[in-house]
Amino acid sequence: MDGRLGGGDASRALSGIDIVGDIGIIKVPDSLIERRHEMGERLLERLPSLKAVYRQTSPVNVVERVRGIEWLAGERRTATTYVESGCSFKVDVSSVYFSPRLSFERRRVAGICRTGETVVNMFAGVGTFSIVMARLSGVKKVYSIDCNPAAYELMVENVEMNGMGGRVVPLMGDAKDFVRSLRGTADRVLMPLPELAINYMEHAVRYLSGRGWLHVYLHTEGRTGEDAMADAERQTAAGAAAIFNIMEMQSRVVRSIGSRTFQVVVDAYGEGLIRDE
Ligand SMILES: C[S@@+](CC[C@H](N)C(=O)[O-])C[C@H]1O[C@@H](n2cnc3c(N)ncnc32)[C@H](O)[C@@H]1O
Structure with missing residues (x-):
């Protein structure tokens, strides 16, 4: 795919973002899945307080309420302080x-x-x-x-x-x-x-x-x-x-x-x- 991601794509990702401490978790639509890492980079540029961006890969599970995540950009860590x-x-x-x-x-x-x-x-x-x-x-x-x-x-x-x-x-x-x-x-x-x-x-x-x-x-x-x-x-x-x-x-x-x-x-x-x- 050519070109930079549109501002609208980053804005949509921002509207659904969960920010926990300095980690952001977004949902990436199927249409943008190939460009998910680029989306992560764009979010790091837009929100300088974020140090890492992940995407949610599965719904929260029933008992522990934990969701699957995949690293997209920034530091590769999942622990943070809120x-x-x-x-x-x-x-x-x-x-x-x-x-x-x-x-x-x-x-x-x-x-x-x-x-x-x-x-x-x-x-x-x-x-x-x-x-x-x-x-x-x-x-x-x-x-x-x-x-x-x-x-x-x-x-x-x-x-x-x-x-x-x-x-x-x-x-x-x-x-x-x-x-x-x-x-x-x-x-x-x-x-x-x-x-x-x-x-x-x-x-x-x-x-x-x-x-x-x-x-x-x-x-x-x-x-x-x-x-x-x-x-x-x-x-x-x-x-x-x-x-x-x-x-x-x-x-x-x-x-x-x-x-x-x-x-x-x-x-x-x-x-x-x-x-x-
Ligand atoms: C929605 S979360 C709680 C959120 C928390 N009160 C907060 O404000 O961040 C639900 C929690 O219940 C726990 N849980 C699920 N089933 C449970 C059970 N039968 N007994 C005790 N804890 C349970 C999960 O591990 C999960 O951490």
Whole structure:
């Protein structure tokens, strides 16, 4: 192919770029696949703070939420440091999930936590939500669970690096497996994994001590954000049937992830109804 890539191509790549620290990850359309390295170079020229550009080669996988990537330009490394809300996070874009697009949501949840609360974060990744909450609010403890060993290792480092040892407790394993030791301890439970949130609601309720908050993240379809929120509230109410008496519920669109798909968070306050064991 002849000629330099058009400015429109670089602009399109820029509009969908995920920037994590100094690494950019783009989606390259099939029509430009032969010129992907050139695209990477162009992005490095346009965004001087970037040191490496990768392209996404597969959708995020179901469990660890990790996507396949291919190096395009710049330094050949996948580890970087990301700064948010005064906290620093080591992230490896090849082995853990990370989205800078949730930064407002992390601050929002930190802003509604009350002093002295105990929190369980069931799907904690590299510890971003947990550490931001501990830094920006007076929570006493955040039990921070992830089943991906690579995410857990980085979470342990991030907790230390941000001076949160003792307040943020990294735990490696399935989010349902800590119910045995942490049952009835939490004032608030975070479920930032849309694919599992409804299925794991029963375990989330078991973490609560009497009344408390569940933050349920879901992907829902809708013509508008309002439709998506209404659907997310319906799903949450249906998932709560017979296990959680919802006394207060509100929702917000976290982000749009397609023309008719939204990520929505439902904040539900209520009381656990599970009386077994
Ligand atoms: C969407 S990411 C979490 C993002 C994170 N809260 C943030 O703000 O960056 C979901 C995480 O859940 C973890 N995960 C998936 N299934 C799990 C399970 N059954 N138990 C615990 N963690 C799980 C994945 O490894 C992944 O790191």
